[in-house]
Amino acid sequence: GNSVTQMEGPVTLSEEAFLTINCTYTATGYPSLFWYVQYPGEGLQLLLKATKADDKGSNKGFEATYRKETTSFHLEKGSVQVSDSAVYFCALSDSGGYQKVTFGTGTKLQVIP
Amino acid sequence: NAGVTQTPKFQVLKTGQSMTLQCAQDMNHNSMYWYRQDPGMGLRLIYYSASEGTTDKGEVPNGYNVSRLNKREFSLRLESAAPSQTSVYFCASSDAGQGSDTQYFGPGTRLTVL
Numbered sequence: 001g002n003s004v005t006q007m008e009g010p011v012t013l014s015e016e017a018f019l020t021i022n023c024t025y026t027a028t029g030y031p032s033l034f035w036y037v038q039y040p041g042e043g044l045q046l047l048l049k050a051t052k053a054d055d056k057g058s059n060k061g062f063e064a065t066y067r068k069e070t071t072s073f074h075l076e077k078g079s080v081q082v083s084d085s086a087v088y089f090c091a092l093s094d095s096g097g098y099q100k101v102t103f104g105t106g107t108k109l110q111v112i113p
Numbered sequence: 114n115a116g117v118t119q120t121p122k123f124q125v126l127k128t129g130q131s132m133t134l135q136c137a138q139d140m141n142h143n144s145m146y147w148y149r150q151d152p153g154m155g156l157r158l159i160y161y162s163a164s165e166g167t168t169d170k171g172e173v174p175n176g177y178n179v180s181r182l183n184k185r186e187f188s189l190r191l192e193s194a195a196p197s198q199t200s201v202y203f204c205a206s207s208d209a210g211q212g213s214d215t216q217y218f219g220p221g222t223r224l225t226v227l
Contacts, residue, residue: 032214033158043203044115044156057132089155093214106156 002027004091006104013080013111020076021107023090033066033073033093035055038087038106043057047075047088080111115139116221119204125225126194134189134222136204144209146171146188146216147179149200156203162187163209194226 006023013019025033032051036044048057053068062077073090090104117138126132138145142166148156158171160179168179176198178190187206191198202221205216 032213041220042218043205043220045218046215049215100158100161101214103156105153 002031002092002094002100002102003016004090004092004102004104005014006088008107008108010108010110013109014084015111015113016079016098017111019077019080019084019109021074021088021090021109023104025071025073025090027071027092027094027102029094031094033039033064033094034091034101034102035062035075036089036091038089038096040086044089049073063110080109082111082113085109085111117204117217119202119219119222121219121222123223126145126191127227129194130194131190131192132194132224134202134224135186136188136219138204138206138217139185140206140208140217141184141185142206142208142217144207146205146207147177147187147189148203148205149173149199150203150221153195158166159189161204174227182189189203194224196226199226200224200226 005024034049035047037047038044048059050066051056056065064075087106087108089106093101120135146161147159156172162168162181165184178226201221204219207216
């Protein structure tokens with residue numbers, strides 16, 4: 001079956017540091033890949049997505065590139081802010097009828113001033 | 114647009130009690146989902162409804178039932194709550210089948226079973 005593996009946290013960074021959160025996946029077919037973000041006390045919301053190999057998703061300074069050869073979708077940001085503190089989930093959606101989404105376990109990011 | 118709404122936000126139950134978690138979406142989405150979120154385990158799918166009138170089991174359906182009341186509403190029922198069902202429950206919706214696979218989440222219900 002499908003699976004998503006992402007680096008365990010928590011990750012603690014100083015403001016303006018470079019962020020990488022690793023994500024690899026196992027899937028049959030050609031899934032869509034996502035990063036969702038969960039701020040404290042809230043539900044998940046889509047951060048970015050990519051639907052085919054070599055696509056780059058980007059939003060709010062975050063980027064991730066769909067790498068089919070390495071089955072990876074690592075999240076990066078050049079300069080994090082305190083407001084980026086949240087839990088980040090990597091996920092994939094298969095091409096089945098109702099588009100079941102498989103989530104990783106989440107990586108907590110804490111950015112300190 | 115309110116998006117996806119859930120009630121209640123918090124609930125404490127005693128073992129054996131029953132309750133229903135309510136979810137509604139105003140985006141005219143066909144598909145709706147119930148997840149539970151537990152520390153270190155990410156989100157696990159409990160039940161889903163691909164379209165109005167259909168429901169199917171997800172990864173962890175035992176101890177739960179669902180009702181897709183209409184296109185907007187999808188409820189989750191715990192008939193006899195157990196401490197293992199202490200969790201945060203999220204409802205989500207998507208326009209799966211219409212070319213959009215992004216899921217939109219509600220704010221969650223934090224449930225404690227004593």
